[in-house]
Amino acid sequence: MGEDEKIVLNRMFSVLYNTLGPSYWWPGDTTFEICVGAILTQNTNWNNVEKAISNLKANNLLSPERLFFLDDEELAELIRPAGYFRIKTNRLKNFLLFLKQEVNFEIEKLKHYSLYDLRNKLLSVKGIGPETADSMLLYAFEKEIFVVDAYTHRIFNRHNLIEDQVSYEELQEFCMENLPKDIHIYKEFHALIVRVGKKWCKKKKAECNTCPLCGID
DNA sequence: CACCAGGCAAGTA
DNA sequence: TACTTGCATGGT
Numbered sequence: 714m715g716e717d718e719k720i721v722l723n724r725m726f727s728v729l730y731n732t733l734g735p736s737y738w739w740p741g742d743t744t745f746e747i748c749v750g751a752i753l754t755q756n757t758n759w760n761n762v763e764k765a766i767s768n769l770k771a772n773n774l775l776s777p778e779r780l781f782f783l784d785d786e787e788l789a790e791l792i793r794p795a796g797y798f799r800i801k802t803n804r805l806k807n808f809l810l811f812l813k814q815e816v817n818f819e820i821e822k823l824k825h826y827s828l829y830d831l832r833n834k835l836l837s838v839k840g841i842g843p844e845t846a847d848s849m850l851l852y853a854f855e856k857e858i859f860v861v862d863a864y865t866h867r868i869f870n871r872h873n874l875i876e877d878q879v880s881y882e883e884l885q886e887f888c889m890e891n892l893p894k895d896i897h898i899y900k901e902f903h904a905l906i907v908r909v910g911k912k913w914c915k916k917k918k919a920e921c922n923t924c925p926l927c928g929i930d
Numbered sequence: 931c932a933c934c935a936g937g938c939a940a941g942t943a
Numbered sequence: 944t945a946c947t948t949g950c951a952t953g954g955t
Contacts, residue, residue: 739936755937761953762936796952800938842938862936907936916934 715890718874722891724929725872726898729905732925736904739852741766744820746775747853751845752804753795764794777818781809804840811838828856843881851903857896859888860903864910871919872930 740759741747746766753762768791769775774783789802815834816822823831831854835846843861850856861884869875875884892898913924921927 751936754935756935756950757937757952758935758954760935761951764953794952796935797937797950798952800950804938840938844937848936860936864936903936911935 718887718891721872721874721930722888723893725926726892726902726905728925728929729909730901733905733908736901736908738900738904739848741852743775744824744853745777748808748820748849749775749780749805751848751853752808752840753792753801755797755801755804755845757796761795765792768792768794777809777812777820780805781813781818800840807838807840811835824854826854828858831856832858843885847885851896851899855896857894857899859885859892859899861885861888862903862907864906864914865903867916868906868910868914868926871914871921872926 739747739750741750749769750762750766753765766775769780772791774780774791780788785802785806788805789798792798792801792805795801811834812818812820826834828850832846832850835841835849836843841849847858847860850858851860861881865888866875866877866879866884869884869887870877875887879887888902889899892902909925913920913926
């Protein structure tokens with residue numbers, strides 16, 4: 714039972730990696746930049762997020778302290794291209810307040826926290842849900858946790874690996890049980906899923922005829 | 931033009 | 944618990 718699923722997931726990984734190549738994820742130079750990107754990319758194309766991040770960089774504002782003390786209105790204008798800019802302004806500010814209160818803006822200190830301690834603390838910040846928290850944990854804080862997203866759900870469902878109604882945590886557990894427990898694999902597999910999903914596994918149109926995963930099962 | 935993007939919280943029943 | 948809705952820009 715479980716062995717078959719391991720085989721399928723490992724085959725998916727190698728097919729995707731061999732056809733698409735390495736992903737070099739997450740784009741972003743610092744721990745903080747990755748966290749900011751994780752909030753900005755919620756239900757939003759990364760293209761738009763890049764514009765917002767480059768606005769912040771151009772104004773030398775990609776630091777926890779400086780962003781914390783920036784007026785909400787100015788922050789909103791800078792991140793406007795990322796969409797949902799008023800909501801995301803509040804979510805960023807909530808995260809920045811958490812950084813101030815938890816580690817006095819010294820974000821690197823969070824790397825010493827244990828996985829589930831940090832996960833619970835991130836989830837308690839309003840505006841950080843499971844996917845955003847796990848993206849930060851895996852890519853920014855180097856914790857061994859798998860990131861589930863809409864594409865993971867859609868692709869795994871279309872390949873009859875999971876029921877459509879499974880929860881985030883259930884799907885996450887399924888992935889972590891059937892993939893090698895390796896942070897590098899987790900990083901690359903999530904990235905590959907997003908890349909293949911964007912191109913071949915859209916919400917309505919499933920252009921599976923040319924998808925690398927077509928006929929894998 | 932319609933559709934969608936690397937979600938989340940709040941409201942409703 | 945299990946739906947539904949608002950949030951918003953920019954690319955295809």
